Amino acid sequence: MSAPTGLLAQVRDLLVAGAEVYAGTPFEARLRRASDRLDEPLRVAVAGKLKAGKSTLLNALLGEELAPTNAGEATRLVTWYRHGQTYRATIRLTDGGHAAADFRRDAGPIEVDLGERTVEEIDHLVVDVPSARLETLTLIDTPGIASLSTSTSTRTLSFLAPSGDDEDETPADAVLYLLRHLHEADVAVLEAFHDEDLAQATPVNAIGVLSRADELGAGRLDAMQSARTIAARYRRDPRLRRLCQTVVPVAGLVAEAAATLNEEEYRALARLAEAPRAERDALTLSADRFANAETAVALTPIDRAHLLARFGLFGIRLSASLVRLGAAPSAGRLAAELSQRSGLEELRRVLQSQFSARAELLKARSALGALNALVRQAPVAGAERLVASAEQVHAGAHVLAEMRMLHQLRSGAIDLDGDAADAERLLGADDTSVLGRLGLGADASEEDVREALLASLDRWQRRAEHPLSPQPVVDAARVLIRTTEGLIAEARTRSG
Ligand SMILES: Nc1nc2c(ncn2[C@@H]2O[C@H](COP(=O)(O)OP(=O)(O)O)[C@@H](O)[C@H]2O)c(=O)[nH]1
Numbered sequence: 001m002s003a004p005t006g007l008l009a010q011v012r013d014l015l016v017a018g019a020e021v022y023a024g025t026p027f028e029a030r031l032r033r034a035s036d037r038l039d040e041p042l043r044v045a046v047a048g049k050l051k052a053g054k055s056t057l058l059n060a061l062l063g064e065e066l067a068p069t070n071a072g073e074a075t076r077l078v079t080w081y082r083h084g085q086t087y088r089a090t091i092r093l094t095d096g097g098h099a100a101a102d103f104r105r106d107a108g109p110i111e112v113d114l115g116e117r118t119v120e121e122i123d124h125l126v127v128d129v130p131s132a133r134l135e136t137l138t139l140i141d142t143p144g145i146a147s148l149s150t151s152t153s154t155r156t157l158s159f160l161a162p163s164g165d166d167e168d169e170t171p172a173d174a175v176l177y178l179l180r181h182l183h184e185a186d187v188a189v190l191e192a193f194h195d196e197d198l199a200q201a202t203p204v205n206a207i208g209v210l211s212r213a214d215e216l217g218a219g220r221l222d223a224m225q226s227a228r229t230i231a232a233r234y235r236r237d238p239r240l241r242r243l244c245q246t247v248v249p250v251a252g253l254v255a256e257a258a259a260t261l262n263e264e265e266y267r268a269l270a271r272l273a274e275a276p277r278a279e280r281d282a283l284t285l286s287a288d289r290f291a292n293a294e295t296a297v298a299l300t301p302i303d304r305a306h307l308l309a310r311f312g313l314f315g316i317r318l319s320a321s322l323v324r325l326g327a328a329p330s331a332g333r334l335a336a337e338l339s340q341r342s343g344l345e346e347l348r349r350v351l352q353s354q355f356s357a358r359a360e361l362l363k364a365r366s367a368l369g370a371l372n373a374l375v376r377q378a379p380v381a382g383a384e385r386l387v388a389s390a391e392q393v394h395a396g397a398h399v400l401a402e403m404r405m406l407h408q409l410r411s412g413a414i415d416l417d418g419d420a421a422d423a424e425r426l427l428g429a430d431d432t433s434v435l436g437r438l439g440l441g442a443d444a445s446e447e448d449v450r451e452a453l454l455a456s457l458d459r460w461q462r463r464a465e466h467p468l469s470p471q472p473v474v475d476a477a478r479v480l481i482r483t484t485e486g487l488i489a490e491a492r493t494r495s496g
């Protein structure tokens, strides 16, 4: 979907008008910040329970081992990784101030020195990274949610779904939610993030990740296949459908290792691949064997411990088999194969189509949410006008109507019975390209596209005009008609 023309500009005007209404109050600065944020990269939070693999996946997405992956002080804090000219760390304090921080980076991850400060005094850390990957996306690592009662969990929850009088702004525009197994706590957390009033997550800005997917098959080579089957089941789970738009299986550890693979590691894996089959099989039978067994394979216990920590048993087996089959004759090729098979490339594709392509829309949405929250909190004279203008912007932006409708379909607020799946697809739930929305393959001809568009128009016009259609269905059908008309115009521009 192309960027909604003028939406960002309209929202910006609205925030400027808001800053005037609230001039001289502390809220003025808040609105100016919200306005500045429209020019900044989309903020994507990585959330999920403790040890779900959040920091590992973040590193894989970054292509660099930056986020600490062991439980420690830093992992209790929310940490932003954003684009910068050089590596730099800043501590953002709960009292609103900030301070430059020293950091160390000896063996991979960044260790920010908190100095004398306690975790309670710190709101979050910001790490600047000179990485092209962060130019359009700021990634936010969050502490895990162990249970809903611990203080770290509370911090994460309040980050994902800020509430109460001290609400500043919604920190993230979108969220990647990692789940290992569908757990009640996961659903509770997603629901908190999803709260309507907070203008936060909807199925439109949350993607589910079935994480540590390699572990699902006990390290077997078909682990990712099992993971895909489970992810497909999760995608159909009604509780998840109303919370996130899709679920993608990813083996973050394998993806991280692929992104940072070095020659020495490649040679070690090649030595394993070249060993006689009996030796190889005996050694890779289990993680424990791999670490501790006596073996003739030319790998020291230190080599083996290193490989296990970096690749996991699945990653080791997969690498050895790729090298043996000739699919990975070099470190670079092995890295590419592992990245592909880890599910990371598919996740990147989903991120691109669901978040990056909708970045302006998601940011506009965050800004409108911030404005509404503020007006509710401080309803001064002139604020009604702001709300009315915000509603006008909302009503005028078809993309926002599409987004709201997708949300309503997923949450069961609108029932299109047999047409629901096609409606979701047309709204760009899985794929925002014209072909994707029409459910056509890449080989579809212009004629196929034209026919599909006319059929779509006809179908939704009939539902809109059917005397027995309830009002919500009529409204939904009108949105879908407009969507189809937009696609017709898009297709015409392309072929014309
Ligand atoms: N086998 C396997 N282990 C993983 C994967 N992702 C993370 N881990 C391991 O799980 C532990 C927790 O990972 P971490 O990224 O720190 O989880 P976080 O608490 O959610 O940030 C670490 O020991 C990781 O090496 C994965 O995809 N596969």
Ligand SMILES: [Mg+2]
Binding pocket: 054, 055, 056, 068, 069, 075, 141, 142, 143, 144
């Ligand atoms: Mg972590």
